Amino acid sequence: MLRNLAPLDGCVERLHRAGGSGPLHGIRLAVKDNIEVAGALFSAGHPLFRDRRGAATAPAVAALLAAGASLSAMTATDAGGFGVTTAGVLNPRYPERVVGGSSGGSAAMVAAGRVDLGLGTDTGGSVRIPAACTRLWGMKLRHGAVSASGMWPMAAGLDSFGFIAAKPEIISRAVCLLLPAPALRRVPTRRIAYVDGAGWRRDRVTSHVFAAAIAALPDLGVEAVRVALPERARLGECHAIQVLTEAQDVYREITDHDQLAPATARALRAALQITDAQRQVATAQIDALNAQFEALSGEFDALLSPTLPVLPPKIGQRRVRLDNLPVLSALTAETCLANLTGRAAICAPVGPVSLQLTGLAMSEHALSSHGADLLCGLAAHPLIQNT
Numbered sequence: 325m326l327r328n329l330a331p332l333d334g335c336v337e338r339l340h341r342a343g344g345s346g347p348l349h350g351i352r353l354a355v356k357d358n359i360e361v362a363g364a365l366f367s368a369g370h371p372l373f374r375d376r377r378g379a380a381t382a383p384a385v386a387a388l389l390a391a392g393a394s395l396s397a398m399t400a401t402d403a404g405g406f407g408v409t410t411a412g413v414l415n416p417r418y419p420e421r422v423v424g425g426s427s428g429g430s431a432a433m434v435a436a437g438r439v440d441l442g443l444g445t446d447t448g449g450s451v452r453i454p455a456a457c458t459r460l461w462g463m464k465l466r467h468g469a470v471s472a473s474g475m476w477p478m479a480a481g482l483d484s485f486g487f488i489a490a491k492p493e494i495i496s497r498a499v500c501l502l503l504p505a506p507a508l509r510r511v512p513t514r515r516i517a518y519v520d521g522a523g524w525r526r527d528r529v530t531s532h533v534f535a536a537a538i539a540a541l542p543d544l545g546v547e548a549v550r551v552a553l554p555e556r557a558r559l560g561e562c563h564a565i566q567v568l569t570e571a572q573d574v575y576r577e578i579t580d581h582d583q584l585a586p587a588t589a590r591a592l593r594a595a596l597q598i599t600d601a602q603r604q605v606a607t608a609q610i611d612a613l614n615a616q617f618e619a620l621s622g623e624f625d626a627l628l629s630p631t632l633p634v635l636p637p638k639i640g641q642r643r644v645r646l647d648n649l650p651v652l653s654a655l656t657a658e659t660c661l662a663n664l665t666g667r668a669a670i671c672a673p674v675g676p677v678s679l680q681l682t683g684l685a686m687s688e689h690a691l692s693s694h695g696a697d698l699l700c701g702l703a704a705h706p707l708i709q710n711t
Contacts, residue, residue: 382474399429403585424454449659451486
């Protein structure tokens with residue numbers, strides 16, 4: 325399974341800083357190198373910053389270490405977060421397929437069994453995409469739930485921290501550590517929304533598993549209700565406009581884009597082509613989407629969807645068969661919804677694909693406990709086992 329780990333070794337800085345006692349004692353931690361750790365690499369994947377070291381430690385990392393986790397590695401990312409493949413990092417599960425990104429280095433370390441918990445960032449799916457590509461659990465936290473101090477931003481209005489692990493229990497422990505417990509405990513998941521049909525096409529395998537999951541929910545005591553959302557392609561356009569607009573602010577002082585990685589330079593050039601009218605339309609549509617999600621939160625616990633609409637693409641593949649979409653557009657198609665709405669989301673391997681729950685009434689604590697139980701129940705259901 326781990327035929328050649330040389331590409332993985334070349335994309336991490338191994339630190340092995342021992343943690344103390346605490347609820348995360350014994351947990352080996354990998355941190356994406358767009359998150360600052362004092363004295364460690366802090367390049368955010370940019371050649372321009374290849375020698376930069378952290379001056380301080382991000383509060384999120386400091387809390388994990390104080391709880392007993394040991395920092396084992398700083399891991400590779402697509403430069404600035406502009407990518408979904410983390411080129412050069414091997415996928416230990418499927419060496420011929422991309423590892424996903426942009427938190428692909430953290431996912432690879434977890435999938436290879438070298439660490440127990442990966443800390444990454446998620447702006448359009450950058451934690452959940454590599455988790456799905458490597459058959460791991462991934463969780464994006466709500467926007468603003470944890471201080472973004474020490475995170476090299478991609479788009480501050482969308483950036484969130486997230487976790488990758490082989491077991492949901494590890495994610496739940498990290499969530500309980502970083503976030504205060506809610507005042508009211510939620511009952512197990514009982515009502516789930518989902519979106520399907522025109523404007524939300526998936527490949528044959530993903531569609532088959534997702535249909536089986538919807539059919540299995542009543543056996544798990546959960547009501548599934550189909551809801552209408554804007555077309556996925558339009559939401560992807562809104563997400564791209566917001567990311568590119570906010571990225572201009574991040575890189576405003578770097579006038580020579582040739583100093584940046586090619587993908588980042590291309591993104592910044594594309595940002596210059598966005599008109600004020602396009603920004604205004606996108607902002608209005610994002611506001612309408614958030615209002616719709618707020619209304620759905622009064623009726624449903626979470627939204628169930630595939631994490632990816634297609635199977636992980638092969639290394640070097642530029643487009644997927646589904647609508648001939650570019651790989652970037654395809655892999656962020658289902659995940660960016662949680663970023664546009666600022667919601668928490670958790671994903672897990674279910675059959676041959678990955679499914680995710682995006683929180684409506686549920687926040688991180690409920691998703692990492694009751695939501696995880698539901699995803700485990702789906703994975704074990706005969707309808708899924710027989711796909």
